[in-house]
Amino acid sequence: MLITDLVDVLGAAHVLTDPDITVSYETDWTGAFQGRAAAVVRPETTEQVAAVLRICGRHSMPVVPQGGNTGLVGGSVPAGVAAGAVVLSLRRLTSIEPVDAAAGLVTAGAGVTLADVQAHVRAAGYGIGVDFAARDSATVGGIAASNAGGERVLRHGMTRGQVAGLEVVLADGAVVRRLSGLPKDNVGYDLPSLFVGSEGTLGIITRVQLRLVGLPAARTTALLAMADLPAAVDLVALLRATVASLDAVELVFGGGVDLVCAHQGRLAPFPGRSFPPDTPYLLMECVGSTDPTGDLAAAVETATGVLDAVVATTATDRERLWTYREGHTAAVNAVGVPLKLDVAVPLARMSAFVDDLRGLVRAMAPSARLHLWGHLAEANLHVNVTGLDRDDARGREGLTEAILARAAADGGSIGAEHGVGRAKMAWVGLSRSPAELAVIAAMKHALDPAGLLNPGVLVPPYGHGKP
Ligand SMILES: Cc1cc2nc3c(=O)[nH]c(=O)nc-3n(C[C@H](O)[C@H](O)[C@H](O)COP(=O)(O)OP(=O)(O)OC[C@H]3O[C@@H](n4cnc5c(N)ncnc54)[C@H](O)[C@@H]3O)c2cc1C
Incomplete structure (x- = not known):
C-alpha cells in the first residue's frame, strides 16, 4: 500500500494524512487553489526524495512538489489533480554548506528559505542576487523551480542567472548532480538551466548552488510621485542611461499605496500631500561603494513630471519606503x-x-x-x-x-x-509557438514518461496524471 511504503521510508511522523494538518499544504498562498492530497510527505534527504519518487512511480501516484507554498499560480498544490497526488514538501532539506568565497558560491538544501540563505551569506560579507517580499517563506528550491524574479533583476537578472548548479531527483528516482561550481564547463546541455523554471514538472530539486554577489556599502532609496505613466517610463530610460548605481525601479500607484497604508495602519508616504489613485509612484534604489544619493538626485532633477519625492538613506527609512511596495500582495489578498x-x-x-x-x-x-x-x-x-x-x-x-x-x-x-x-x-x-510547445512536451515526456510530476502544470496532463 502507498502509505505503508512511504511510512517505511520516512517514518509515520513525516507522512501526513490528517486533513486538519494537510489542509495548509493543500491550499495555495492566494487561497484561489485547493486540492486534496493522498498524503503530504516530508523527506529530509535526497535519498529519501528518490525513494518517495520510486514508491509513487510504483503506485502510479502523481507527485506535487512544494517548497514554501508562496507561489502565485497554483503550481504547488494538488488542485484539480483528479488522480490524487502526494504533496512532496521539501522544507526539511535545510542543510547549508559554508560559503565558498574563492568560487563565489554557496550550496543549500532546497528547503532553505531565501531569508535564511541571505542571512547565511551576509554573515560572510556577501549577498544573493534574488530578493522579494516572500523571502521568509519562499525556499531556494522553489525560487529555482519557478525562476523567480523579484526586485533585483535589473542588476542581477532572474534566478536562472544566480543558479550555478543543482541537484535534481528525476521521476524514476535517479539523481542528477551538477555542483562542480566551475564557471566554465561546456560539456553538453546545461542541465541545471533546464530545471530552473520547470515548476516541478521535470524533476525534484534537492540542492541549489547560488552565486554570491557583493554587499554594497551604501544604499539610497527614493519614492517619487509622477505626473503620469509616460513620465515614469521616460524616467526609467533616463536613470538607466545616467545612473550606473541603479539597482531597482519598482512601480506602484497611489490607490495601491493607500491600500497598503490602510492594511498596515501606516502613514501615507508624502507628508501633507495625497495624490489620485491612478498616480504612478516609482520606488527606486541605488547602491554603491560610496553614497549614491547625489547621482540619483542629479538625474531626478533633470526629469520631467516629478510631482513629489521622498528620499531614504537610513535602513529604517529605506525599509519603510519598501513596505509601500512589498505590502501590495498581502494588502490586495486581504481585500x-x-x-x-x-x-x-x-x-x-x-x-x-x-x-x-x-x-x-x-x-x-x-x-x-x-x-x-x-x-x-x-x-x-x-x-x-x-x-x-x-x-x-x-x-x-x-x-x-x-x-x-x-x-x-x-x-x-x-x-x-x-x-x-x-x-x-x-x-x-x-506566449509560445506550436514549435516551442512541441519541444516543451517532448522534454516533459522524455523525463517523466508516466506523467506523474506535477500533472496539469505547464503541459496538459497525460499518462497516470491524466484526470
Ligand atoms: C508576498 C509575495 C511576494 C512575491 N513576490 C515575488 C516576486 O517579486 N517575484 C517572483 O518571481 N515571485 C514572487 N512571489 C512568488 C513566489 O514567492 C515565488 O514564486 C517563489 O519562488 C516560490 O517559492 P516557494 O518555495 O514558495 O515555492 P512553492 O510555492 O512551494 O512552489 C512553486 C513552484 O515550484 C515547484 N517547486 C517548489 N519547490 C520545488 C522543488 N524543490 N523542486 C521542484 N519543484 C519545486 C512547485 O511545484 C510549484 O510549481 C511572491 C509571493 C508572495 C506571497
Missing part, C-alpha cells in the same frame, strides 16, 4: 481572493497597455477593482482584480483571456515571473 495575473509588455507600450487594461476591466467587470504594480525596469506588471464573483468561473476566464491576449498582442508575456502553474495553463499558447 478578497484576487484574479491574479503577471504580465510583461515592452516598456515603450506600457502606458497604452495600462490604459487599455483599465478600459477592459471597466467594460467587462464594472463592479470590480483593478490593482496594478510591478517591476517597471523589467516592464513587468502584476495585474490583480478583486470584487469578481468567485462562482462566475466563465466571467473570470473571459477577463483573464482578454487581459492576457492584450498583453500577447503587444509582444508581451502572459507569465512574466510567477510562471504558468495551473492558473495560466490554458493560455500558454498565447
Whole structure:
C-alpha cells in the first residue's frame, strides 16, 4: 500500500494524512487553489526524495512538489489533480554548506528559505542576487523551480542567472548532480538551466548552488510621485542611461499605496500631500561603494513630471519606503481572493497597455477593482482584480483571456515571473509557438514518461496524471 511504503521510508511522523494538518499544504498562498492530497510527505534527504519518487512511480501516484507554498499560480498544490497526488514538501532539506568565497558560491538544501540563505551569506560579507517580499517563506528550491524574479533583476537578472548548479531527483528516482561550481564547463546541455523554471514538472530539486554577489556599502532609496505613466517610463530610460548605481525601479500607484497604508495602519508616504489613485509612484534604489544619493538626485532633477519625492538613506527609512511596495500582495489578498495575473509588455507600450487594461476591466467587470504594480525596469506588471464573483468561473476566464491576449498582442508575456502553474495553463499558447510547445512536451515526456510530476502544470496532463 502507498502509505505503508512511504511510512517505511520516512517514518509515520513525516507522512501526513490528517486533513486538519494537510489542509495548509493543500491550499495555495492566494487561497484561489485547493486540492486534496493522498498524503503530504516530508523527506529530509535526497535519498529519501528518490525513494518517495520510486514508491509513487510504483503506485502510479502523481507527485506535487512544494517548497514554501508562496507561489502565485497554483503550481504547488494538488488542485484539480483528479488522480490524487502526494504533496512532496521539501522544507526539511535545510542543510547549508559554508560559503565558498574563492568560487563565489554557496550550496543549500532546497528547503532553505531565501531569508535564511541571505542571512547565511551576509554573515560572510556577501549577498544573493534574488530578493522579494516572500523571502521568509519562499525556499531556494522553489525560487529555482519557478525562476523567480523579484526586485533585483535589473542588476542581477532572474534566478536562472544566480543558479550555478543543482541537484535534481528525476521521476524514476535517479539523481542528477551538477555542483562542480566551475564557471566554465561546456560539456553538453546545461542541465541545471533546464530545471530552473520547470515548476516541478521535470524533476525534484534537492540542492541549489547560488552565486554570491557583493554587499554594497551604501544604499539610497527614493519614492517619487509622477505626473503620469509616460513620465515614469521616460524616467526609467533616463536613470538607466545616467545612473550606473541603479539597482531597482519598482512601480506602484497611489490607490495601491493607500491600500497598503490602510492594511498596515501606516502613514501615507508624502507628508501633507495625497495624490489620485491612478498616480504612478516609482520606488527606486541605488547602491554603491560610496553614497549614491547625489547621482540619483542629479538625474531626478533633470526629469520631467516629478510631482513629489521622498528620499531614504537610513535602513529604517529605506525599509519603510519598501513596505509601500512589498505590502501590495498581502494588502490586495486581504481585500478578497484576487484574479491574479503577471504580465510583461515592452516598456515603450506600457502606458497604452495600462490604459487599455483599465478600459477592459471597466467594460467587462464594472463592479470590480483593478490593482496594478510591478517591476517597471523589467516592464513587468502584476495585474490583480478583486470584487469578481468567485462562482462566475466563465466571467473570470473571459477577463483573464482578454487581459492576457492584450498583453500577447503587444509582444508581451502572459507569465512574466510567477510562471504558468495551473492558473495560466490554458493560455500558454498565447506566449509560445506550436514549435516551442512541441519541444516543451517532448522534454516533459522524455523525463517523466508516466506523467506523474506535477500533472496539469505547464503541459496538459497525460499518462497516470491524466484526470
Ligand atoms: C508576498 C509575495 C511576494 C512575491 N513576490 C515575488 C516576486 O517579486 N517575484 C517572483 O518571481 N515571485 C514572487 N512571489 C512568488 C513566489 O514567492 C515565488 O514564486 C517563489 O519562488 C516560490 O517559492 P516557494 O518555495 O514558495 O515555492 P512553492 O510555492 O512551494 O512552489 C512553486 C513552484 O515550484 C515547484 N517547486 C517548489 N519547490 C520545488 C522543488 N524543490 N523542486 C521542484 N519543484 C519545486 C512547485 O511545484 C510549484 O510549481 C511572491 C509571493 C508572495 C506571497
